[in-house]
Amino acid sequence: MSTIAIEALNLHKRFGNVSAVNGVSFNVTGGEIFGFLGPNGAGKTTTIRILTGILRPDSGEAKIMGYDVHKDPVKARMLIALIGEPKVLLLDELRLGST
Numbered sequence: 794m795s796t797i798a799i800e801a802l803n804l805h806k807r808f809g810n811v812s813a814v815n816g817v818s819f820n821v822t823g824g825e826i827f828g829f830l831g832p833n834g835a836g837k838t839t840t841i842r843i844l845t846g847i848l849r850p851d852s853g854e855a856k857i858m859g860y861d862v863h864k865d866p867v868k869a870r871m872l873i874a875l876i877g878e879p880k881v882l883l884l885d886e887l888r889l890g891s892t
């Protein structure tokens with residue numbers, strides 16, 4: 794049986810009148826490569842913020858290797874590695890051959 798590494802269960806999050814996440818559920822099993830895609834404003838970043846414990850959902854559950862990220866944040870966060878979305882790309886620093 795495969796281990797469920799990431800579990801989103803019926804997540805909801807509103808910002809005022811905006812429903813950012815409306816009933817998102819999915820499982821990612823250990824070793825699986827999972828693409829989480831959607832149009833601008835679909836709620837991807839908000840969902841990832843919830844799954845990493847940065848943001849509390851209004852309702853629903855977020856678990857990493859079975860640990861609830863809000864009820865058991867230390868154990869859950871020790872199992873998370875995340876490369877966030879940079880707001881500014883420092884292209885000069887990435888240019889090959891620059892000093």
Ligand SMILES: Nc1ncnc2c1ncn2[C@@H]1O[C@H](COP(=O)(O)OP(=O)(O)OP(=O)(O)O)[C@@H](O)[C@H]1O
Nearest residue numbers: 808811812813831832833834835836837838839840
């Ligand atoms: N902190 C916030 N305060 C108010 N509204 C927010 C906040 N964060 C997100 N939203 C709104 O929630 C909705 C979902 O936003 P989110 O950033 O999760 O979408 P996204 O799928 O990551 O979009 P993108 O592809 O543009 O990165 C959008 O309507 C956005 O304007």
Ligand SMILES: [Mg+2]
Nearest residue numbers: 834837838839
């Ligand atoms: Mg985003």
